[in-house]
Amino acid sequence: MTQKPGSEERGFKAQVRGPLIIAFVLAIVAFLCTFIFATGGTDNAPQLVLALTVAGAVFVVTLVMCATLILVEKPNDPSLGEGTGVNRSSAKLYAEARARREAETKRREAEEKERLARKIDEANAAKDAQQKQPGA
Known part of the structure; x- marks a missing residue:
């Protein structure tokens, strides 16, 4: 990444903190939505296992997508083009x-x-040899 003047260099913790917060927030939203809507009303038991499973899946998928975007964003060194x-x-x-x-x-x-020149020379040599033979 191109650094702006006056900005401190981003370390590993700074790169990881943003995607972790995003993944955590999305997992909480997924947990709450699944917990509320999968229950199906106040007469049924809450679906805690399903809500935790969906939240975990959303967390992992979000982290993988953020990591992929971070890798894709990193530009190549300009010297590689030479x-x-x-x-x-x-x-x-x-x-x-x-x-x-x-x-x-x-x-x-x-x-x-x-x-082709060798073939022509061979053919001419054979023709000369034939002409030199008496009475052929």
Whole structure:
């Protein structure tokens, strides 16, 4: 994260405190809602186990989502975009791949020309040998 001038560096406790408070508040709301609405009226017994289960699930899911958002928000170091590695620009990658393809094409064309020149030389040598034979 980019630090603003005059702000103190955020430590682990500062990063964890916010998501824990959010998860705790949402778990309490889920507990109260489930406890009230799952009972089904004043004649029935309160559903305490169901309310605790829902509150625990909401707490865990909220923490996981907050942790994921914290990880996604963290920007990469600017030096990662330079040089080699996965963060090189696609224009550089394309230019390098194109240069490799062109070099490979030129090499293949040169090999093909050389192979054809050898075949022509062999055919000319065979024709000269046939013409030199008397009465063939």
